[in-house]
Amino acid sequence: xxxxxxxxxxxxxxxxxxxxxxxxxxxxxxxxxxxxxxxxxxxxxxxxxxxxxxxxxxxxxxxxxxxxxxxxxxxxxxxxxxxxxxxxxxxxxxxxxxxxxxxxxxxxxxxxxxxxxxxxxxxxxxxxxxxxxxxxxxxxxxxxxxxxxxxxxxxxx
Amino acid sequence: xxxxxxxxxxxxxxxxxxxxxxxxxxxxxxxxxxxxxxxxxxxxxxxxxxxxxxxxxxxxxxxxxxxxxxxxxxxxxxxxxxxxxxxxxxxxxxxxxxxxxxxxxxxxxxxxxxxxxxxxxxxxxxxxxxxxxxxxxx
Numbered sequence: 001x002x003x004x005x006x007x008x009x010x011x012x013x014x015x016x017x018x019x020x021x022x023x024x025x026x027x028x029x030x031x032x033x034x035x036x037x038x039x040x041x042x043x044x045x046x047x048x049x050x051x052x053x054x055x056x057x058x059x060x061x062x063x064x065x066x067x068x069x070x071x072x073x074x075x076x077x078x079x080x081x082x083x084x085x086x087x088x089x090x091x092x093x094x095x096x097x098x099x100x101x102x103x104x105x106x107x108x109x110x111x112x113x114x115x116x117x118x119x120x121x122x123x124x125x126x127x128x129x130x131x132x133x134x135x136x137x138x139x140x141x142x143x144x145x146x147x148x149x150x151x152x153x154x155x156x157x
Numbered sequence: 158x159x160x161x162x163x164x165x166x167x168x169x170x171x172x173x174x175x176x177x178x179x180x181x182x183x184x185x186x187x188x189x190x191x192x193x194x195x196x197x198x199x200x201x202x203x204x205x206x207x208x209x210x211x212x213x214x215x216x217x218x219x220x221x222x223x224x225x226x227x228x229x230x231x232x233x234x235x236x237x238x239x240x241x242x243x244x245x246x247x248x249x250x251x252x253x254x255x256x257x258x259x260x261x262x263x264x265x266x267x268x269x270x271x272x273x274x275x276x277x278x279x280x281x282x283x284x285x286x287x288x289x290x291x292x293x294x295x
Binding site for chain 1: 170174175176178179182217218277278279280281282283
């Protein structure tokens with residue numbers, strides 16, 4: 001008879017005589033096995049929304065398209081429309097391209113926007129100066145739990 | 158013992174079971190014990206904890222606001238960086254990556270209590286800012 005694997009066993013959770021004596025019950029550093037992003041159910045995983053940035057593309061004179069994609073902690077796209085605040089310094093202006101929608105502040109340096117149903121937002125950055133513009137995302141009214149720690153530099157030089 | 162009772166403890170996910178990497182994705186802002194007032198200034202340390210309330214050495218961007226009339230800045234030789242709004246009542250700071258700390262200096266010429274509150278801002282990760290700190294100026 002194959003003995004039970006004790007990784008997911010707590011004291012009192014199973015008759016002790018069915019355990020391999022070599023298995024330490026409750027004495028390990030991680031009693032029930034460790035909880036990681038990989039072990040989260042999809043519905044729970046998608047509660048934690050992370051902002052990621054794609055490669056910028058030329059979209060016109062002094063305009064670059066920067067695709068923003070919402071992802072979970074396994075780096076999978078989150079197919080949902082969510083509201084974000086996007087800011088940059090005053091030398092540039094932000095608008096929304098084909099994917100997503102601007103809610104307020106279009107053509108300014110402080111934009112409220114919503115991703116499309118695939119979690120994508122096409123951000124159009126306009127700047128007439130040969131400088132690097134840093135983009136930052138963040139939560140605002142109506143945002144989910146949002147990890148926006150990743151900034152993005154757009155080079156106009 | 159019925160089998161459903163036997164497996165119940167295994168089915169329940171607790172914070173203690175989070176891997177370090179996963180727990181470290183969730184930052185909690187905590188404040189230390191404020192120092193003594195000197196020249197209308199009080200220093201208090203902001204320190205990040207993870208979801209298990211362990212010290213978290215990470216760079217996190219946090220917006221700090223305080224009672225009107227007071228101002229905030231980085232304490233002399235302190236850890237962390239002020240990103241914007243230095244010497245005002247509304248500043249954005251970055252904790253020191255090596256320690257997860259920001260040493261805050263609050264100035265108020267008026268007697269009374271100054272409350273400091275943190276919050277998520279542009280460029281923040283998952284950060285919980287439920288704890289504030291009250292500073293008493295004599």
